[in-house]
Amino acid sequence: MTPAPVPEPVEGRTVAVRVPATSANLGPGFDTLGLALSVYDELEVTSLPEPGLEIEVSGQGAADVPRDASHLVVRAMAYAYEAFGRRMPGLRIVARNVIPHGRGMGSSGAAVVAGLLAAKGLLEGDVEMSSDDLLRLATELEGHPDNVAPALFGGLTIAWMSNDGPQHKKLLVHRGVSPLVFVPEFTMSTSLARSMQPLQVPREDAVFNVSRSALLIAALIQSPELLLAATEDKLHQDYRADAMPVTIGLVRDLRAHGYAAVVSGAGPSVLVLADGPGRRLEAAEIVARSDTPWDALMLAVDFKGGTVRDITEGST
Structure with missing residues (x-):
């Protein structure tokens, strides 16, 4: 049986991604509770007609993050494309990092979420990624959902694992907090x-x-x-x-x-x-x-x- 052809990527599309910082645990809610905070990493990602990567990074961690396929945003994008049977195009990524790195504010979770959202945007009209898809892929990459859930959905999130994969419940926080x-x-x-x-x-x-x-x-x-x-x-x-x-x-x-x-x-x-x-x-x-x-x-x-x-x- 001949396998179905892999659709060609859409070229020339540019998407803008914005992802908040997060704080997980919140004291007693170890590996379960997370809160989205008003500090944001931003990306502009463009699909290119030829294979390859062009990566520009400014802000937090700019001197240290890789400019190749090992960049966490690129890895997350590649993971999403593979999960949906699509070939990832060449990419131009312009990243403006504001979330501090290595400080417990969810910078790696934000990068994972940013990559998945960029893939979602570039594949719009070909592949429809649901909220459940995004949380599942993010959790597989990050290892646990406590940071990626609030980064994806905002607010206060309760995250847990079930037989059907990672789950979450978003709650609105009291305005006095x-x-x-x-x-x-x-x-x-x-x-x-x-x-x-x-x-x-x-x-x-x-x-x-x-x-x-x-x-x-x-x-x-x-x-x-x-x-x-x-x-x-x-x-x-x-x-x-x-x-x-x-x-x-x-x-x-x-x-x-x-x-x-x-x-x-x-x-x-x-x-x-x-x-x-x-x-x-x-x-x-x-x-x-x-x-x-x-x-x-x-x-x-x-x-x-x-x-x-x-x-x-x-x-x-």
Whole structure:
């Protein structure tokens, strides 16, 4: 039986992609909860008539990211094209990176999502990628859905694995929640942070985190005054303390002052979920007096998630 021919790629199309930063875990919601934040990486991707890659990168990590097929955006695009039986065209990619790299703000998840959305945009009219398709492919590439779900869909997301693959539920965050991220100069390896997790934890610690995770959902969508209690954690942050003592020290200091501070993702950034803009400013003032320099990012919750649009000259 002769195999069906692989359709030729559409040439000359240009798409613009925008993907938010994310913060995963949020304290007790280890590998489950994620929040989209108003810091964005942006791409313009053009399909070319001839094979090859042209990659321009500016901003965060520009000196370090590869300019070949090992670039994470290109790898994600190739993965999507292969998954749908399409031949990837030559590409021109112009990337403007704003999300800090290696700081626990979902930069790798954003790159994966950006690549998948770029593929979705370039294949529009030939292949239709659903939200479920995008989450499945992103999770296969990233290994877990806690960062890619909010990057794709925005807001607060609960992500879990089922027999049918990764699933998510998006929730809208209470307007009183004011995120603040303290970004240090140093970085943290996600793989190193995850390697410090024990394979088993005490039953009482598991129960503790189940209760706090449930409370955190209520705090984020309805009762921000409960955020301090709701962000307590016994499953992952203390186990990683030796790898990032400065980060853990700041989390503990802010919590002692009554602020809902947690390690952002795998760290080393610190996320504060303040229950109002005034409280957020107070937290920033405390950190400004510390010996360690921290870049304070006053952010909003991104409710839209990743976007892609056709900007081909002459398109409507």
